Amino acid sequence: MFFDGMEKLTVFELNGVRMLQLPPSLANLVNLRMLSLNECQLEDITILKDLKNNLEVLSLRGSDIKALPSEIGQLTQLRLLDLRDCKKLSKIPQGVISNLSRLEELYILDNLSPWEATRGNKEGIKVNLDELRKLTQLTTLHIHIPDAMLLPKDICFENLIRFIISMGERFYYLKYQSSTRMFKLVGVPFRDEFNVLLERAEVLHLEKVEGLQKVYHGLYPSGSFNKLTVLTIKVS
Structure with missing residues (x-):
């Protein structure tokens, strides 16, 4: 098989490939730490569970997977998971994201928004945003949330x-590519949990947002917006 004898491999990039299923010999790469399957046409990636002992970086950016298998939750060493531009992704089984407790970077933009609220959640249909609370090591997050009601009240x-x-409307951020801290609210009531994002943002877009009295009246501590380079406010 193709990967036989490659047990020492630690980094593997297989990008832009069309295959229904990953080769079984991929399980032989027991020392693999970084795997990139960007822009691949894949249907079944359950075999990745066999890389659970060492895999730290998994990028599926631009791939056409429709669902993240529950077995991905076994990759407990993962520090980075990139699901950007997976436009067909609409299902992440409950518990998968929260099992990845060592995640430091999570990228999940430009897909079919596989989120749903805690109330009335049906197991196995969509991931619950409540799981983000368990990612205590997370330092980088790229995410679109169509409805702020999906967000847990005590998220940090x-x-x-x-x-x-x-939140509410996607960020068309190509013109801000150099920015690493961007926050956009459209038609979303302001919540105290957003304060830290307002204070740290480099690009800030606020549109039809209720409850922004603190911003309008300058009630934030001096220097809170020192890093701000782009500010957009729309009231109607």
Whole structure:
């Protein structure tokens, strides 16, 4: 088989390949730490569970997977998971994200928004945003949340160093590519949990947001917005 005898391999990039299933011999790469399957046409990636002892970086960016298998939750050594531009991704089984407790970087933009609220959650259909609370090591988060009602009330963004977070409407961020801290709210009531994002953002977009009295009246501590380079406010 193709990967036989490659047990010492630690980094593997297989990008832009069309295959329904990954080769079984991939399981032989027991020392693999970084795996890139960007822009691949894949249907079944369950074999990745066999890389659970050492795999730290998994990038599926631009791949056409429709669902993340529950077995991905066994990759407990993962520090980075990139699901950007997976436009067909609409299902992440409950518990997968929260099992990846060592995650430091999570990228999940530009897909079919596989989120749902805690109330009425049906197991196995969509991931629950409540799982983000268990990622205590997370320092980088790229995410779009279509409805702020999906967000747990006590979610904490305090540890985030780099973020691209949009709620209500997506961030069309190509013109801000050099920015690592971007926050966008559209038609979303303001919540205290957002304060830390406002204070750290380099690019800030606020549109039809209720409850911004602190911003309008300058009630934030001096220097809170020193890193801000782009500010957009729309009230109607």
